[in-house]
Amino acid sequence: MKGVVFDILRDMVEEQFGLAGWNALLDKAGADGLYISTQTYPDEELLKLVAAASEVTGKPADELVFSFGEFMVKEFYKCFPGFFDNASGLIDFLISVDRIVHVEVRKLYPDAALPSFTYEGGSSDEVTMNYRSPRKLCRLAEGLIAGSAEHFGEKYQLQHDPCMHRGADCCSLHIKLER
Numbered sequence: 001m002k003g004v005v006f007d008i009l010r011d012m013v014e015e016q017f018g019l020a021g022w023n024a025l026l027d028k029a030g031a032d033g034l035y036i037s038t039q040t041y042p043d044e045e046l047l048k049l050v051a052a053a054s055e056v057t058g059k060p061a062d063e064l065v066f067s068f069g070e071f072m073v074k075e076f077y078k079c080f081p082g083f084f085d086n087a088s089g090l091i092d093f094l095i096s097v098d099r100i101v102h103v104e105v106r107k108l109y110p111d112a113a114l115p116s117f118t119y120e121g122g123s124s125d126e127v128t129m130n131y132r133s134p135r136k137l138c139r140l141a142e143g144l145i146a147g148s149a150e151h152f153g154e155k156y157q158l159q160h161d162p163c164m165h166r167g168a169d170c171c172s173l174h175i176k177l178e179r
Helices: 003-029 043-057 061-079 081-085 090-108 138-152
Strands: 116-120 126-132 156-160 171-177
Touching: 003 043, 003 061, 043 061, 061 081, 061 138, 081 090, 081 138, 090 116, 090 126, 090 138, 090 171, 126 138, 138 156, 138 171
Parallel strands: none
Antiparallel strands: 116 126, 126 171, 156 171
8 A cells, every 4th residue: 555545545534533543543453653654565564554444433443444535535626636627527527537547646656556346237327337456445445536526516327246255256346316
């Protein structure tokens, strides 16, 4: 996992709980908190932080991961507004993730281990995104979708079936706009 992900997590925790909250989380997780955005860190480092946050807040880990995905969208928009501004709405943006966004991310971070997406039935108001990643962070993907929908001011319904957590080879995320 790239250090930039940890930087965004720190920003989220500090926004909600201050620097003392971030330091308490690091202590609980047994992490030093020294993350360089371009460096790669073991996935377990993020999982330790999520587990510690779950223990401290009493919120389920998957709920925290979803919230992190929502927060990431705001940070991504600050850094890369063109990705969003060039899209006509949520569905158009989601379809651009693998074909445009991830291509540009790989230019910045050539060794980034990004998830892959394939798409089915893309139209102006619905699409199925097939998410594949050994990390199985489908709840993060759901949070990113929710944050993107909020950015575009659109409401949607999400059906998530099948899921890698239930033995499938991918997570199918069917998004349909509410009109």
